Amino acid sequence: MEFNFLWLLSLPVFFGLGWLAARIDLRQLLRESRRVPQAYFKGLNFLLSEQHDKALESLVSVAHNHPDTVELQFALGSLFRRKGEIDKAITLHQSIVARQDVTEEIRSDALEALGHDFLKAGLFDRAEDAFTRLLSTNRSTAAKEALLGIYQQEREWPKAIDMARQLSDTPHAWQAEVAQFHCELAHRAMSELDWPTATLNLEAALNVHRKCVRATIMLGDLALAQKLPEEAIKIWRRVESQDAEFLPMVAERLLRTYEQQSRLDEGLALLKGLYLSHPSLDLLEHIIHGELQQGRLNDAYVLLKDELRRQPTLAGLDQLLQVQLQVVPVERRADLEQVRQLVHQHADRLNMYSCKHCGFKARQYFWHCPGCATWESYSPQRYRALA
């Protein structure tokens, strides 16, 4: 086969074309980079070095001279909101929503940002309006989650139930939360002595989330309020099979109800049986209280000693010393009292409920954490082990 040497002559032409293309791209790039104002880079630098005030100053000047730069307007809006200048963030995001030359996607972004601005400003009605407008867009899940947050803050439980049910096909099923919303409605109904509404809501809570201990506790309270103590005891005992960790929360109710029927020993026997299967100082505390009430100091002392052996805690030691004080001879009492006071001071600092989600501590038990607004995040047991 004969090779045509003329093809070799075309090689420099190809190289030349490649070189030309590269030059054109380079020129294009240079032209574009010259178009980006210097103040923009200055703003970025300030942002990266966390100097938000200076960043804002530079970026505002860019935005003023280039009002069509939507991304920059978003960055500014978020900066304004973070700095607490909500009115400026609102004006910025509103101006993007009102623009005719932006895509639906950008308008939705601006609407979502606007909703969060209103939320931060505490203007819940206007935030609700912004998120409701997003329900028909591809941001509907984020909008529903934001609306659910608003309804919880506003304690609008029926709306919260409806919204959480709409979100039930998301990875988080919201069953525990819906049950809690029903409990809140039942709580409201009980304070108005509206037993039928309370019953309906508590049953609805258990239907949606059968492990909802709060609903069971409240059903027992409801039975007691209707003068049905036997029924109340029967209901509270169900907590053992639901979640035994919560037994201390019904222990006091059980003892008080047995006591009112002059059957305190029967109640104590029931709690001791529960304690054997699910030992905890929180539960034992109620048994000790009952034993002391019945004048059985020695039984209380032995129970506390065994508990300390099982799980050494300052709170347990504090209670043991308290019982011991009542049995020691008078001449030893002053010394022991001094030791007990010291232990009590330290134990008291640890006797707190704690949120498993954010670590917020409180003396009172919360079904809804005041720190992070999570439901059922508090452990029902308080005491910390020494070791």
Ligand SMILES: [Zn+2]
């Ligand atoms: Zn929390």
